[in-house]
Amino acid sequence: MEKLKDIWLEFYQSERETADWWERKKVLCEERDAKIVRIKGDGHIFQKIRFANDVSYRYLLHVSFFIKQMDRFYIEEDVTPYTFRLVDGEIRDHKRLVAKSESSNNQSLVMDELQSDSVANDRFTYNRHDAVQYAERWWNSYNPAYRKFDVDCTNYVSQCLHAGGAPMRGAPVREKGWWYQGDNWSFSWAVAHSLRWYLSGSTQGLKGKEVESASELIPGDVICYDFQGDGRWDHNTIVVTKDELGMPLVNAHTDNSRNRYWSYEDSTAYTTDIKYKFFRIGE
Structure with missing residues (x-):
């Protein structure tokens, strides 16, 4: 050994x-x-x-x-x-070892679902402490209550959001809402591209407010990454703390990481064409 x-x-x-x-x-x-x-x-x-x-x-x-x-x-x-x-x-x-990339051809179906969300405007109380505590507990292990995916980043972030009080909705239709149930789940629960669009458009239950810069985020918020800048969103992280300059440090799964600087410029997936989306959760 x-x-x-x-x-x-x-x-x-x-x-x-x-x-x-x-x-x-x-x-x-x-x-x-x-x-x-x-x-x-x-x-x-x-x-x-x-x-x-x-x-x-x-x-x-x-x-x-x-x-x-x-x-x-x-x-x-x-x-x-x-x-x-x-x-x-x-x-x-x-x-x-490079994990297989997430794939979903359901963007249009998710967008149709987001339009149907506009009829409601429910609020929930987001407990950021609980979300971050969960992110710290499971950053390098896997909660047996959920399936482990080869590309697990979005599944992990979704679990953190749910631990913070975000309510599930839409089951059992995979193109609807954001949910995990038994051996089934929505695309938005486990696919990076789908969660990015869900956060942009949902107006009930789990929702996010897009902000302009990473510095506006606080622990419990979410960052989405399009490494190639081609419109296909590849990765999600959760903010767990901020550094001395007020910038986010994040946790993530797939290549499991903790307290990583938010920009991912040190990632092997990084390109100069990278794009980000910054979401305040529960607002």
Whole structure:
């Protein structure tokens, strides 16, 4: 096990030093008057497959960044899946595992549902503390009351919103409302693109008010990401706290992360065409 730990940490270090995302992360810290003062990593093998003299491993690398920003210290955490093969003792094909992207061709159906929402204007009391507490409890694990998705970011954010008191509605029609029920769920519950549009248009139950900048968000709010800038929304996060400059730090699933800077400029999915949507929840 110690040998394998050395393998994944050495690989992470070599990948980091040559990766664009690492350079972007360092620049991002400098722009925020922040500095990474220590990095700690560990791994956990979750799959081992042996075939003759070829052994394939899949593991989760948990990296903690100890960050100092002005007079404040905080820990950012990231858990990323990797894979490699050992063939006659030689490491081959060591790389990140990339989750399959979410897909939904139901944008028009969701938009039709949003138009029907206009007949009502129900309010709910959003408990931001409970939403953030849930986000912290489950950022790197999975509530057995819900299904775990390969691309789990929106499912996780939806669970956080529901923990904060957001009411479900629309079951059992998947194109309607926002809900999770047994072994079924709405598109808006689990698909990033659908939740983005639902938050934009819902006028009853769960709803969001779009604001202009990330600085206007507070813990419990939601950020949506279109990494390619092509109109297909790929990812969602929940704000859990703010840094010393008043900017959001977020939690997320898929590549599980905690206290990550909101802009995702240090993500391997980041492009210069990225677009964001910022939603105040419950307003």
